[in-house]
Amino acid sequence: MENKVIITVVGKDTVGIIARICTYLAESGVNVLDITQTIVQGFFNMMMIVDINSSSRAFDDIQCDLEKLGDEIGVQIKAQKEDIFNAMHRL
Amino acid sequence: MVNLQEVLETNKMVEEQTLDVRTITIGISLLECIDSDLDKLNEKVYNRITTVAKDLDKVAKEIESDYGIPIVNRRISVTPIALIGGAACKKPEDFVTLAHTMDKAAAAVGANLIGGYSALVSKGMTTADELLIRSIPQALCETERVCSSVNLASTKTGINMDAVRLMGDILLQVADRSKDRDSVDCMKLVVFCNAPDDNPFMAGAFHGVTEADAIINVGVSGPGVVKKALEQVRGESFEVLCETIKKTAFKVTRVGQLVAQEASKRLNIPFGIIDLSLAPTPAIGDSVADILCEIGLEYAGAPGTTAALAMLNDQVKKGGVMASSYVGGLSGAFIPVSEDQGMINSVEAGAITLEKLEAMTCVCSVGLDMIAIPGDTPATTISGMIADEMALGMVNQKTTAARLIPVIGKGVGDTVEFGGLFGYAPIMPVNKFSCADFVNRQGRIPAPIHSFKN
Numbered sequence: 001m002e003n004k005v006i007i008t009v010v011g012k013d014t015v016g017i018i019a020r021i022c023t024y025l026a027e028s029g030v031n032v033l034d035i036t037q038t039i040v041q042g043f044f045n046m047m048m049i050v051d052i053n054s055s056s057r058a059f060d061d062i063q064c065d066l067e068k069l070g071d072e073i074g075v076q077i078k079a080q081k082e083d084i085f086n087a088m089h090r091l
Numbered sequence: 092m093v094n095l096q097e098v099l100e101t102n103k104m105v106e107e108q109t110l111d112v113r114t115i116t117i118g119i120s121l122l123e124c125i126d127s128d129l130d131k132l133n134e135k136v137y138n139r140i141t142t143v144a145k146d147l148d149k150v151a152k153e154i155e156s157d158y159g160i161p162i163v164n165r166r167i168s169v170t171p172i173a174l175i176g177g178a179a180c181k182k183p184e185d186f187v188t189l190a191h192t193m194d195k196a197a198a199a200v201g202a203n204l205i206g207g208y209s210a211l212v213s214k215g216m217t218t219a220d221e222l223l224i225r226s227i228p229q230a231l232c233e234t235e236r237v238c239s240s241v242n243l244a245s246t247k248t249g250i251n252m253d254a255v256r257l258m259g260d261i262l263l264q265v266a267d268r269s270k271d272r273d274s275v276d277c278m279k280l281v282v283f284c285n286a287p288d289d290n291p292f293m294a295g296a297f298h299g300v301t302e303a304d305a306i307i308n309v310g311v312s313g314p315g316v317v318k319k320a321l322e323q324v325r326g327e328s329f330e331v332l333c334e335t336i337k338k339t340a341f342k343v344t345r346v347g348q349l350v351a352q353e354a355s356k357r358l359n360i361p362f363g364i365i366d367l368s369l370a371p372t373p374a375i376g377d378s379v380a381d382i383l384c385e386i387g388l389e390y391a392g393a394p395g396t397t398a399a400l401a402m403l404n405d406q407v408k409k410g411g412v413m414a415s416s417y418v419g420g421l422s423g424a425f426i427p428v429s430e431d432q433g434m435i436n437s438v439e440a441g442a443i444t445l446e447k448l449e450a451m452t453c454v455c456s457v458g459l460d461m462i463a464i465p466g467d468t469p470a471t472t473i474s475g476m477i478a479d480e481m482a483l484g485m486v487n488q489k490t491t492a493a494r495l496i497p498v499i500g501k502g503v504g505d506t507v508e509f510g511g512l513f514g515y516a517p518i519m520p521v522n523k524f525s526c527a528d529f530v531n532r533q534g535r536i537p538a539p540i541h542s543f544k545n
Contacts, residue, residue: 006098036095047095060156078102084158085093087349088101088342 003053004082011075013044029055108315109377112350113370114164115151116291118298118306119143121170129179133192140196143305148201150357168296169207177219183226190230190237197236206296208239214248228264231276238294244284244481246488250536258282259474270499273507277496282477284484284491289364290420306363307355311347314369315376321385333406340410348415366420367411368456371431373514379424380433392443401454423456429516430461438517445519453483458492463507463516466499475526486539
C-alpha cells in the first residue's frame with residue numbers, strides 16, 4: 001500500500017535545491033512519484049508527491065530532517081500527508 | 092492527483108489566512124460515576140475523565156504534524172454536573188469540590204478547558220440544579236479551566252424566569268469575585284436557550300444526556316479564509332458572493348471532517364459532529380466583522396448588517412453541510428465583541444450598539460457574546476437582557492445565548508483586557524430604564540404556540 005506524502009518547497013531560487021532534496025530522499029528510501037515546480041517572481045515553488053512506505057525513516061523524522069535541510073539551503077520545506085489536500089480539493 | 096496550485100492554496104489558508112481547527116472536544120458521559128458518597132464520586136469522575144481523554148493532547152499534536160494544520164484547543168465536555176452531583180451534594184460547597192476535580196483532570200490530560208459545570212433548568216430547577224447554580228461564583232473563582240453553562244429556556248418549555256432572575260444575581264457575584272482581574276471569570280459562564288447537546292465550543296460545551304459514553308466533536312474556524320476569498324469578488328452579484336462563501340465553507344469543513352475522523356480513529360472514540368461555526372479571534376484577519384465589511388458595510392453594525400449576517404450564516408451552513416457526514420453544535424457565525432478586532436473597531440467607532448447586536452443574534456448562531464457592560468448594571472437589568480435573548484431563541488426555534496461581562500469598578504468609556512485569545516473590549520452602554528417589576532414576577536413564561544406540534 002502506498003503512503004503518500006506531499007513535500008512542498010518555497011523560497012528563493014538557487015542552484016541545487018532539487019538535487020539536495022532528492023539525494024536525501026534517495027538515501028532514506030523514499031520513492032518520488034511526481035514533481036511539479038514553477039518560479040513566480042524569483043520565488044521557487046515546488047511540490048513532490050512521494051511514497052514513504054518503504055522508507056527506512058519514520059514520517060516525523062523525515063519531516064524534521066527536511067525542515068533542517070530547508071534551513072541549510074535557505075528555503076522552507078514542509079512534508080504533509082496527502083489526505084488533507086484530497087479532503088479539501090477532491091470529492 | 093493533487094496539483095501544485097491546490098497544495099499552495101491549502102498551505103496559504105493556514106499560513107496567511109489563519110485557517111485552523113479551533114477545537115477537538117471529547118464529550119464524556121459521567122452518568123456511570125454517580126454515587127451518593129462525595130469522595131467516591133470525585134474519585135470516579137477524575138478517573139473517568141483522565142482515562143477516556145488520556146491521549147487527547149498526544150493525538151492532537153500528531154494530527155497537527157501529519158497534516159500541517161494547527162489545532163488550537165483540546166477540550167473536554169462532560170454530563171451536566173447538576174445531574175451527576177445531585178445524589179452526593181447537599182450544599183453549594185459540595186458541588187465546588189467537583190469543579191476542582193474537573194479542573195485537575197483537565198490539567199492532567201492537557202485540556203485547555205473543560206465544560207459541563209452545568210444545569211438544565213429550562214422548565215424548572217431541582218434542588219441540585221439550584222445548589223449548582225449557587226455554587227458557580229465560587230467554582231469559577233477557584234478553578235482555572237472549568238466552564239459553566241445554564242440552559243434557561245427552550246422552544247418546547249418556555250422561559251424559566253425564576254432561573255433567569257437568579258442568573259442575573261449569580262453573574263454579578265461571579266464578576267465581583269474576580270473584580271481585581273476585570274471580572275474575567277464571567278467569560279467562563281454562559282446561559283442558553285435551546286442549548287445543543289453536542290456543542291464543542293466553550294464556555295457552553297456540555298455532554299448531553301442524549302449522547303453516547305464518549306464522542307469526538309470538532310469545531311472548525313476560518314473567518315480569514317472567507318474574507319480573503321471575498322476580496323476576489325468585490326462588486327460582484329449576490330449570486331457570486333454566495334457561491335464564493337459556500338465553496339470556501341466547504342473546503343474549510345472538509346479539513347475539519349478529516350481531523351475529526353482521524354481523531355476518532357486514533358483515540359478509538361466515535362465521531363460525533365462537526366460544528367461549522369465561523370469563530371473569530373483577536374488576530375488581525377481572523378474576524379467575522381471584517382467579512383461583513385468585505386461584503387459591503389463600512390462597519391459591522393451599519394444598516395444592512397443583519398441581512399448580510401443572515402446571508403453569511405446561511406451560506407456557511409449550505410457549504411459546510413455537504414462537506415461533513417454529521418453537522419451539529421452551534422454551526423453558524425459567532426459574533427463575540429472582545430474576540431473580534433473588527434467588532435471592537437465597530438464599537439469604538441460608535442457603529443454598533445447592544446440593541447443592534449441583539450438583532451444580529453436572531454440570524455447568527457449564538458447570541459450576545461463576550462460583551463463588557465458597566466459593573467454597576469443592576470442584576471434585574473442583566474436578567475432582562477438575558478430574558479430578551481432567551482425569547483429570541485424560544486420564538487425562532489434556535490439556540491441563543493448570553494455571555495455578558497459586568498466589569499466591576501468600570502463604566503462606559505473604559506476598556507477591559509482579557510488577554511490572549513479573548514482579546515479586549517470597550518465597555519458598552521446598557522439601556523438605563525428599569526425592568527425590575529417584570530423580572531421580579533415569579534414563575535415561567537409559557538412555551539410559544541408554534542411549539543405545539545404533536
